[in-house]
Amino acid sequence: MTIPSRRTFAIISHPDAGKTTLTEKLLLEGGAIHLAGEVKARGANRRARSDWMKIEQQRGISVTSSVMTFERGGIVFNLLDTPGHEDFSEDTYRTLTAVDSAVMVIDAAKGIEPQTRKLFEVCRLRNVPIVTFVNKVDREGRDPFDLLDEVADALALDVCPMSWPVGMGGQFEGIFDFASGTLRQPTGASKEFEGKAATFSGLEDAGLAGALSADGLARLREEGELAQGGYTSFDLAAYRHGDLTPVYFGSALKLFGVTELLDALSAYAPPPREQPAEPEAISPERPDVTGFIFKVQANMDPQHRDRIAFMRLCSGRFKRGMKLTPSGSGKPMAVHSPILFFAQDRELADEAYPGDIIGIPNHGTLRVGDTLSEKADVRITGLPNFAPEILRRVALKDPTKTKQLRKALDDLSEEGVIQVFYPEIGSQWIVGVVGQLQLEVLISRLEAEYKVEAVLEASPYDTARWLSGSDAALKGFTDINRSSLAKDRDGNPVFLAKSAWDVGYQQERNPEVKFSATKER
Numbered sequence: 292m293t294i295p296s297r298r299t300f301a302i303i304s305h306p307d308a309g310k311t312t313l314t315e316k317l318l319l320e321g322g323a324i325h326l327a328g329e330v331k332a333r334g335a336n337r338r339a340r341s342d343w344m345k346i347e348q349q350r351g352i353s354v355t356s357s358v359m360t361f362e363r364g365g366i367v368f369n370l371l372d373t374p375g376h377e378d379f380s381e382d383t384y385r386t387l388t389a390v391d392s393a394v395m396v397i398d399a400a401k402g403i404e405p406q407t408r409k410l411f412e413v414c415r416l417r418n419v420p421i422v423t424f425v426n427k428v429d430r431e432g433r434d435p436f437d438l439l440d441e442v443a444d445a446l447a448l449d450v451c452p453m454s455w456p457v458g459m460g461g462q463f464e465g466i467f468d469f470a471s472g473t474l475r476q477p478t479g480a481s482k483e484f485e486g487k488a489a490t491f492s493g494l495e496d497a498g499l500a501g502a503l504s505a506d507g508l509a510r511l512r513e514e515g516e517l518a519q520g521g522y523t524s525f526d527l528a529a530y531r532h533g534d535l536t537p538v539y540f541g542s543a544l545k546l547f548g549v550t551e552l553l554d555a556l557s558a559y560a561p562p563p564r565e566q567p568a569e570p571e572a573i574s575p576e577r578p579d580v581t582g583f584i585f586k587v588q589a590n591m592d593p594q595h596r597d598r599i600a601f602m603r604l605c606s607g608r609f610k611r612g613m614k615l616t617p618s619g620s621g622k623p624m625a626v627h628s629p630i631l632f633f634a635q636d637r638e639l640a641d642e643a644y645p646g647d648i649i650g651i652p653n654h655g656t657l658r659v660g661d662t663l664s665e666k667a668d669v670r671i672t673g674l675p676n677f678a679p680e681i682l683r684r685v686a687l688k689d690p691t692k693t694k695q696l697r698k699a700l701d702d703l704s705e706e707g708v709i710q711v712f713y714p715e716i717g718s719q720w721i722v723g724v725v726g727q728l729q730l731e732v733l734i735s736r737l738e739a740e741y742k743v744e745a746v747l748e749a750s751p752y753d754t755a756r757w758l759s760g761s762d763a764a765l766k767g768f769t770d771i772n773r774s775s776l777a778k779d780r781d782g783n784p785v786f787l788a789k790s791a792w793d794v795g796y797q798q799e800r801n802p803e804v805k806f807s808a809t810k811e812r
């Protein structure tokens with residue numbers, strides 16, 4: 292039996308650019324769902340069941356990430372959903388460590404937006420290759436050349452237009468694919484793509500005159516020639532190295548460009564890549580099973596206190612019941628009920644291969660950043676904790692609930708929802724988050740799951756830095772800065788800073804101590 296190749300990817304975008312719509316259409320194209328729109332509907336049902344997810348409904352956003360698997364043309368696609376809201380980016384960052392490539396969706400009327408740029412920067416840290424999808428060409432949008440130049444300039448990427456829109460909005464007459472010479476056109480009043488497509492020998496093919504208006508034809512020929520001549524031609528190695536992005540134009544809503552996007556992922560997106568690890572990088576060819584946890588989600592089933600840890604498989608052939616050792620606890624565990632996530636169902640996974648994501652139910656033993664391995668001799672690196680940008684003191688309404696609070700804070704920090712810091716002096720614990728929304732999630736989950744009522748008070752701190760260095764250097768610093776010191780959940784020393792200036796000042800005075808804005812687990 293040959294194992295289908297994997298494409299494990301995520302969609303990055305600014306809210307409203309069309310990620311949800313595109314996800315639905317990709318699943319539809321991949322045959323994973325029968326009616327577009329079901330992703331949202333199912334999501335809504337599932338969300339309604341869980342108490343703490345009220346926030347999601349109130350804010351109309353998706354806080355939790357999930358995985359959707361589908362197969363097309365002999366390739367298994369694992370699409371990892373990243374929460375799009377800018378407040379909740381830490382989770383998104385971690386999800387991006389589990390993908391081999393990404394699709395960047397931009398709104399043709401808006402171009403690169405702040406969240407697109409932020410997520411792109413994360414992809415760049417790991418040279419994640421990116422295919423760009425310029426969405427909503429069925430609406431009035433910006434000039435395509437402007438958009439291409441903006442991607443190139445803002446993200447310092449070579450761009451290569453792979454297709455071209457013949458007009459946008461009211462003037463939209465179709466999308467021309469440069470490589471195949473195929474022109475796909477809208478039909479009917481709603482201007483959907485319903486299969487009207489013809490292939491031409493190129494931009495000069497006389498037959499194009501029969502398919503387009505005179506204006507449309509003149510425009511396609513002029514713009515198409517400039518587009519092909521004015522930008523770098525497609526180079527697979529440059530794309531895979533994260534230096535070049537092929538750009539597709541389309542409309543997720545009207546189903547333009549979606550097939551081409553999937554074809555591009557099949558043809559160009561990398562299969563599972565080597566994973567940075569110690570003592571050495573893990574090749575997907577390595578025979579023994581290794582993987583890492585990039586996300587832990589509680590309350591997927593409100594009846595149980597179980598958590599699901601999402602593991603990205605990096606090497607080996609995983610079999611149900613197999614014993615794996617998590618780097619955190621060091622105690623081997625048999626994985627009896629691994630879950631595979633399909634668009635509509637969850638299934639027990641009998642087998643999984645590099646690139647696949649499996650859900651492992653557990654009671655809190657598995658933590659974000661844990662490596663799971665058959666031989667317990669590796670540690671996968673590159674899953675950072677980010678320095679929190681908001682720090683708050685946690686005050687209990689009922690002081691007898693201290694124990695429950697500690698348990699809850701430990702649990703939730705294990706899950707990666709918040710970070711918790713226990714100051715060396717004083718008894719008030721500090722929670723740190725990257726975005727405001729995480730605080731709301733925290734309060735809501737404390738009440739719903741732990742029956743702990745707490746309020747968050749201002750803290751004098753602005754950010755935190757993990758400390759490292761020689762024992763002598765650390766001691767020199769900690770002895771005189773005790774009031775600004777804390778330990779994180781794992782007992783690592785942390786400097787709670789009053790401002791970014793404070794960090795710079797201390798760094799200057801203590802050159803032997805390393806102040807890190809990220810901590811790798």
Ligand code: G4P
Pocket residue numbers: 304305306307308309310311312313375426427428429430541542543544545
């Ligand atoms: P997001 O997940 O990135 O936040 O975006 P989402 O897909 O929810 O799309 C945001 C809005 O943009 C939706 O409209 C959606 O229908 C619309 N949209 C997405 N793709 C296209 C496209 O190709 N063309 C056009 N014209 N619109 C598109 P909405 O009115 O906010 O929501 P809904 O009521 O349609 O769900």
